[in-house]
Amino acid sequence: MKKIARRTLLALTAAGFGLGAQAQTPVHLGVSIPTATHSFAAGIVWWAGVAKKELETKYPALKITIKTAANASEQANQLQDLMTVSRINALVVLPSESAALTKPVEQIHGKGVYVTVVDRGLTNPSGQDAYVAGDNTAFGRIPAEFIAGKLGGKGEIVALRGIQTTLDNERMDAFNAVMKKHPGIKLLDAKYGNWNRDDAFKVMQDYLTRFKRIDAVWAADDDMSVGVIKAIEQAKRTDIKLVFGGAGAKGSIKTLMDGSDPRIQANVSYSPKFMYDAIVMTAEARLKGQKLPATTIVPSVLITKDKAKDFYFPDSPF
Incomplete structure (x- = not known):
């Protein structure tokens, strides 16, 4: 390389x-x-x-x-x-x-x-x-480091990937590389949400049905994070304390600035x-x-x- x-x-x-x-x-x-x-x-x-x-x-x-x-x-x-x-x-x-x-x-x-x-x-x-x-490597590494820190190295998480591309592979590989340093954190699943709100909503619905406890979600895109939060609220789940999106969409950044959703605690620029x-x-x-x-x-x-x-x-x- x-x-x-x-x-x-x-x-x-x-x-x-x-x-x-x-x-x-x-x-x-x-x-x-x-x-x-x-x-x-x-x-x-x-x-x-x-x-x-x-x-x-x-x-x-x-x-x-x-x-x-x-x-x-x-x-x-x-x-x-x-x-x-x-x-x-x-x-x-x-x-x-x-x-x-x-x-x-x-x-x-x-x-x-x-x-x-x-x-x-x-x-x-x-x-x-x-x-x-x-920087796609940093795009995956930074959320992983933040989530691991917030969870204190222990917990159960899920991830939503983008589209099947080398770009997405770089991000996921970097995320996994960090999580390997935190064996107390279990990645329950990582499915493709296609950087799409509706697709992410469906993926998160599946996660919420299959997993009775989820501590944090890496949505890997701010559009996907919107679908994720919609699914969480529809299911009335209160166990999920952190949803990390990405790319700095103005809606997500405004939410972060205002502190209007405690699950949105940080973002990563792209x-x-x-x-x-x-x-x-x-x-x-x-x-x-x-x-x-x-x-x-x-x-x-x-x-x-x-x-x-x-x-x-x-x-x-x-």
Whole structure:
């Protein structure tokens, strides 16, 4: 496994990506992302729009064209349009599907376009110049450490996974690695909730039927945590003291800030804002004719009540 460079935007700026008064190379940056079919994707689209507005205002030499696609084939067609019609010379792309978009992105890259891939990697990374994503290992490790601490190393828990992807495997593996250090905690089951409220509700209903005692739930996503809590309340169960979601959805962060649900005690960041970060980093680097590190991981951090206000974006759809 190649070594991953873990850097924040602050570190990148310190390394020389702030522009100041230096000469700027004209850049037409294409942004290719999935359509806002659910709240996290809506957040991706929203943050891309914020980046476009801020950057085009700040840098006259920069133009940004954003395309959203409902599926992989539409996204592939849009990539060709960005190349032949819009004549981009840089691209930030979040693939709808890794395998299906690898070839189209490779073709763009092969024509001299600088490519930054976000979140869902290509099956062949040679078709990209840079990769920007959230920290999936920390996304699994941080909740596990928090839950183990709150339970004092003893208890019975359940987990809800996302969709069957390498991303989800990284999270679950990291969660399990922590729990192996706490043999007094028993993971009763870990089923897929598909990052979906309704699916999570059904999975939690099953757990509540099968397990007479549950001390804590790792929902692994804030949308899923909504379904989990709905199921708990419908069943009138009072044994569950902690529900840990993830990704920092504004509803969950507001609940954490207000302290309105004692089961919501913390969160872990994995914000769609990394799309904004990727666009800013790519645009500013290319305006100077520079490149980004091959891999940049935007850190996932523990969000507690005292820090929640720093992760609350009320205007975002997520």
